[in-house]
Amino acid sequence: MADGVTVNGYTHETETSSVNKSPKTAPAPWNGNSNVQTDQSKTAVTKSSEIEKEDKSTATPPKVDQGDGNQGPDQILPSNDLWTSSAGGRVKVRGDEESFKSQPPLSVPGLVKKAASLYPNRVAFLHKDAHGSWIETTFKQYEQDVRTVAKAFIKLGLERYNSVCIIGFNSIEWFYSDLGAIFAGGFAAGIYTTNGPEACFHCLESSNANICVVEDEKQLEKIKEVKNRLPLLKTIIQYSGKPKDPDVLSWEDVMRIGKEESDDKLNAILKTIAVNECCTLVYTSGTEGKSKAVMLSHDNLTWDAYSVTKFLNLSAEVEEVIVSYLPLSHVAAQLMDIYCTLTVCAKTVFADKDALKGTLKNTLVEARPTIFLGVPRVWEKMHEALLSFGKQSSGLKKMLASWAKMASLQYHENAINGNASESYRFKFYKWLVFDRIKQRMGFDRCKIYASGAAPLSMDVKKYFMSLDIVIIEVFGMSESGGPHTCASYNKYNITGVGLTIPGAETKLDIKEEYGPDQGEICMRGRNVFMGYLNEPEKTKQTLDEEGWLHSGDIGKIDELGYLHITGRSKELLITAGGENVAPVAIEQLVKSEIPEISNAVLIGDRRKFLSILLTLRTEVDSEGKPTDVLVKDVKSWCEKITGESCETVSDIVNNSDRLKKVSDEIQEGINRVNKKAVSRAQNIQKFSILPADFSIDDELGPTLKLKRNVVYKKYADVIEDFYRETGK
Structure with missing residues (x-):
């Protein structure tokens, strides 16, 4: 490996690769959002040529259980493997001693129990009943209901290391099915609602599904069409409405069955669970062929959620609110809606199923989230709606809007350059224009606006910045358990997709054909997946022997440590x-x-x-x-x-x-x-x-x-x- 040299603050391998290490602490000269207050402590991004010599794949892990394997669910069972494609396989917990000290490995059941213990009476969920009234669920009830569903799944035939597939719009039942499958020793596997019958069959068959949970009759018909080809599928459950088919269970049936069961079998299974085993399957989008089942361990998900929330300065001391509407079959929504909310005991408000068809704005106004994650198309639709609304203004209103936008852009551009003082002009327009726009959008108390899953155009980012809404981008993939880099309000760069999250590493595999200082983005850390289920060759093509995940994306790292995506190697x-x-x-x-x-x-x-x-x-x-x-x-x-x-x-x-x-x-x-x-x-x-x-x-x-x-x-x-x- 070539010697590393430091150029503009980041490590650059003169021949083969460059490595970017996450900041030890979050930088803080500018909060980027006039709704947010942050501490102003000075920090530095640590990136050293010594990183190349430091093998995180062999760092000393926390204590491994050498007993009978019944000390779960937070136990670590022995393994020296960096990857596995076997359903019952285990991997070595990756990371360094610092990350193990800051966040000891934690299972998903352990995370749920921790949230319920810390804030038993805090509201975990808000959803509307059939009459349009909001219903609250506390964290204590959350844990109890997940255990009830897990007991029902065991009774209904869920076997260890087999799956529960879920297809439907976001709901409490989706969460309970996901976590209930994990508690019961199986895998949670989401299926995209847009999948046809054959795509559903692929997910059900490849994951050895014993149970399939569907939202309604529309999704049920897809499963019924392929059910006869699935000998392992024992039970179908419909969580919305009453099933017309007598062979399909209702959600009420599931809860009744679970309540009738004792805790003995569930507790026995929980003791066998280990944090370095698979708990969730995320199916890739299949843009390059048949979708692959990404195996994510307990530690992948709980550590990534911990690292992301820490990076964003979120904690359970403040009651955060998010709106759940993005597909839960996608890793970004799962990590944010399920795991980040559990990590900081945040409130999840469920949008209705027509959210992406226009009703999301109504939920936002009612929920008033403090954190909002959108994919680019969501931000683009908001952009289009605001532009259309703006065209209806004329005269003085139009001039005021134009002046306000210029003032906001000037303030934020100055802040990026180190001068974050608010002018009286900006404060005036914030009061007169921006606060009112945010209130109309449901963003009056929102402090984090994020975009992920695909690149967001510069025009859209600048437009929202002109409204005092600064969007941070996150970058990751199913195989990285969700976000691997995240932009910081404290060290903002409008053109990049963020800094490497604390405890993880980013490396560029430099090649001349990619352009100057550009290379394939490679990732390493406790967030990196276990492997592709039953696909060892594809796993080896993606994970190398040092534990680096090769993303297929081409990028570069700027002087601030920000990662920039410039293309995909397969799309070049x-x-x-x-x-x-x-x-x-x-x-x-x-x-x-x-x-x-x-x-x-x-x-x-x-x-x-x-x-x-x-x-x-x-x-x-x-x-x-x-x-x-x-x-x-x-x-x-x-x-x-x-x-x-x-x-x-x-x-x-x-x-x-x-x-x-x-x-x-x-x-x-x-x-x-x-x-x-x-x-x-x-x-x-x-x-x-x-x-x-x-x-x-x-x-x-x-x-x-x-x-x-x-x-x-x-x-x-x-x-x-x-x-x-x-x-x-």
Whole structure:
């Protein structure tokens, strides 16, 4: 390994890699959010060339139980393996002595018990009943109900190291099913609600599911379609409404069965549980083929939740509030909604199932969260709604809004540069404008605004910053148990995805084709997964012998220690001329210059020039599928360009005159993008407006990640037309 040299405050391996170690303590010159008060202690980011010599995979772990294996659930059972793909396998607890001292390994049942012991009467959940009234559940009741569900699952045939699969919208029953499966010695495995019957079958079969919990009849039909091919599936439970099928249990049935059982069997199983065993399966989005079951241990989840909440200065001393609405089958929602809330005894308010179709704003106003996590599409929808509302203002109101935004941007830009003093002008606009906007959005007491799962555009971040809403980005993956880096309000950088969370490590595997000081992002720490269930070869391709998780993402580390994502190694386009092009940055720039564009897909691998496929923003139907109808802003844009009414995408692509005028306008935006290109080889030379926007479970995965191979195949004829005249 090459010797490390420190450049601009971070370690850079001159030949092969660079390693970034998390800060020992959180930096604190600026809180980034005028709603937040933080201590102003000075700190430093520790990054040393000695990191390369320090092998965290062999650091001294906490005491390993050498007894009969019945000291659980917080015991550590013997293992020297860094990974496993076996359901009953164990791994060595990774980390250094400092992380073990700050957070001793803790099981999921141990975490639930700890929360219930610390704050038994604090409200854990708020959800609405059938009449629209809010119902409270305390942490004491939370633990009792999870134990009741676990006892029912044991009675219904859940076997050790087999799974309970859950498909449905966020609810108390989802939480109880997840944690009940873990308490009972099985695995919790979420299934995306957008999955079809065959995708559901894959999850059920590969996880050896004994029980499947569904929300309603719609999800039940998917399971019934494949049930006869699942000999291990013993029980189906429907948690919303009364099942019509006599072979399907209701949630009331589950609770009744659990209450009739003694605690003996459950307590006996809990004693066998170890923190270095698997407790949860998270299925990857399947953008590159059949989804893989990511095995996460108790320690993966409880440690990551501890590290993230500590980094964000959250504690149980303050009653935090979050709204649960993002899919719990995704690791980000699981970590935030289940594990972070348990760690700091926060209140979880459940949104209704139409949250992503427009009702989320109502829940936010009622719940008034102190922490809010959104995926980019959620922030983009809020952005669009606020822009649309702003266009209705005129005269003095419009001028005041413009002045206020400028004042906010100036304040936050000054704060980033070390001057966090609030001017009287900023304080005035905060009182007159920003506080009122936040109140209308339900953000009047929110102190953390976060975005994850995909990159958030700079335009959207700057827009919200102009409203005194500073969004921090988090970066991670299912295999890292959730967040691995997180932006800090105390040391903010608007262009990065954050600093490495305390106790973890980030390394760049530098390669010349990625660009200067760029490399594949590799991660190591107690958050890194155990392996892919029953897929040892794929596990070995992802986890190396030193315990580094190879993400497949390309990035760089700046002088502040912030990680920047510049692309994916598997998405890297290599043109016929040998130019390496990272498509994501160019695609984001196109959407920034032409906000009427919903999706952009760059083409150019082994081609003579770059081209791009574009979709226009359209309305979605009740199922969340894109329709042909253009959103209001795009309708107005098209009407202004063409001089005619344009209601749908078809009105444009099926009319040559309108199509030419709209294409000419888009070309102007492409020209602006090309002026910012680093080389002529990165200029976009051709584009096409597709007849429909992209849809989940077609061109997009469940977390809205682009399935490039699907797009390439579906629009192969369009792509070939780009190059037909000039050849490849």
